[in-house]
Amino acid sequence: MEMYFGFAAQLLEQGWATTEDPYGPQSCYDSTIAFSHDIPFYQELAMMYGGPILDLGCGTGRVLLPLSQSGYKVTGVDQSESMLRECRHKLEAYGLTASIVQQDMRLFDLAEASFGLILIPYCSMIYMIDDNDRRQVLRRAYEHLRPGGGFAFDFQATPVQEGDSQPWLALQGIDPLRGDVLVQVAQMRGLTADRRLINQINYRHSERSTSISVQASLEATISADRMQELLKEAGFEVRGTYEDFERTRYRTGEECVILAEKPLQAGE
């Protein structure tokens, strides 16, 4: 499938830009993501279910770090070496320890298979592009959760609008680590009712050079009803579907937060 469209494709065709992995070494994830209102929700679940905690798609440790700071034994799984490198740096800087594993969340297999709580924060499920992918993740999570344990994640639940969106400014600022001026412009192409392609163009200016890179990611949405069906099929009991992290009951919102449990009698 052609991953680039619009101005990103034009920049590549004319040799102005290079391609870049969205979660690769150049990613400025921590500068771009100003999001923390899910953390109290995950902290609350940690108190309810207890550890150890598994954070799937943990990235640079946005949720993993505060949980580790609260004293829980946490394991983070992510497929991106660069995101995990950043996560390890931060753990070291804060004097925290956590087990960090580079694996695909669809296939992970850990020595610890009795987690009290498993999380997939910040819509990382969006990269599971069909039910096969989702079933794999749910199966692996179920296998690694102890009976009575909690499983929570958020995902995009409303249909995709087909066609190309207007480009939007994703970030403009100075990269705090490198001191470079950074402008990121993103654009979305709705491919089908449940799949979309995001292209982001990164303009980076430093004292030494100016560069343009483009990145693409394929994302999928799934209705809250279908996600609940998949959870039940995998053996989970759904405890709640919410529109936000304050646990407003889910109706039709763009984002759905779901809490499920592995039944107590499972494996007993």
Ligand SMILES: C[S@@+](CC[C@H](N)C(=O)[O-])C[C@H]1O[C@@H](n2cnc3c(N)ncnc32)[C@H](O)[C@@H]1O
């Ligand atoms: C939107 S970021 C979320 C990072 C972190 N959970 C947070 O809340 O800030 C998505 C993360 O999922 C990871 N990811 C995407 N697909 C994955 C897969 N198949 N297996 C493991 N990690 C994956 C990416 O590398 C990235 O770190």
